[in-house]
Amino acid sequence: MSKRPLIKIAKTAGFCFGVKRAVKLANEAPAKYSGCSISTLGPIIHNPQVVNQLAGKGVKPIGLDSIPDSGVAIVRSHGITRKLARKLDERSALKLVDATCPFVRRAQKIVAEMSRAGYQVIIIGEPEHPEVTGLISYGEPANTRVVSSVEDIPGDFFSSRKPSRIALLAQTTQSQQIYNEIAAALLTIKGELRCFNTICTATSDRQSEALQLAKECDCMIIIGGRNSANTNRLYELSRKCQADSYHIETVDELNPDWFADKQTIGISAGASTPQWLIDEVVRKLENGN
Ligand code: SF4
Structure with a gap:
């Protein structure tokens, strides 16, 4: 043999820490909110076997266009946009279970604070990724943008004579190498650069x-x-x-x-x-x- x-x-x-926490919250929901209809805002994680297992317990994924007025809605670890968070808040009969990863929540807070303080906020990430659409929504549209590479940084950032105030952060799953390249490019710009390494x-x-x-x-x-x-x-x-x-x-x-x-x-x-x-x-x- x-x-x-x-x-x-x-x-x-x-499982990473954030996913483990989100799946635990979803698994606990049927016992905790017995008798309520329970849904996750999109698949709780990108794993069909886990999503099916939860569906068997009555926890089903729904699209963002079909959120009910009552019952329980679970926010997945990527987080949601500020607009959606407000909309959900208005539904008094809907109980929200927030499984946003605390690391993503921290990045959302940085975007909100820096944007409010007037910094040009640069988020390194994939523009269509749900975590990034959530992050960008916490900033003011006029001073918050997403870039994927040095080439995406607008030329006037480099040519402006006025000292700039820039805050840099990243989608939590970005590569450290891209972060370093973009930070190095921004360091050549006159003014203040605040770097928040939000990579997990x-x-x-x-x-x-x-x-x-x-x-x-x-x-x-x-x-x-x-x-x-x-x-x-x-x-x-x-x-x-x-x-x-x-x-x-x-x-x-x-x-x-x-x-x-x-x-x-x-x-x-x-x-x-x-x-x-x-x-x-x-x-x-x-x-x-
Ligand atoms: S930030 Fe993302 S990868 Fe890191 S622990 Fe949270 S969910 Fe997991």
């Missing part, structure tokens, strides 16, 4: 560990929703170092051919992958069931 490969599991695999290390730690594992192992399995951006990124990074990298959502997708003559298998998972999905994969690899 061939020897079973050694399995190395990333310590950072699976949960993402970068997970990526560094997966990269390290991909270098050490002869095969990598990345577990997580196909709709999860951070899982897809983890897979792309892993594939750069290890051609035998595979992205799966569930244990059923494991293919034994991938592991023939492999000695070490590395496992990591996106921030929205629950521990039970990781455990199922590990069990199958270790025991074959």
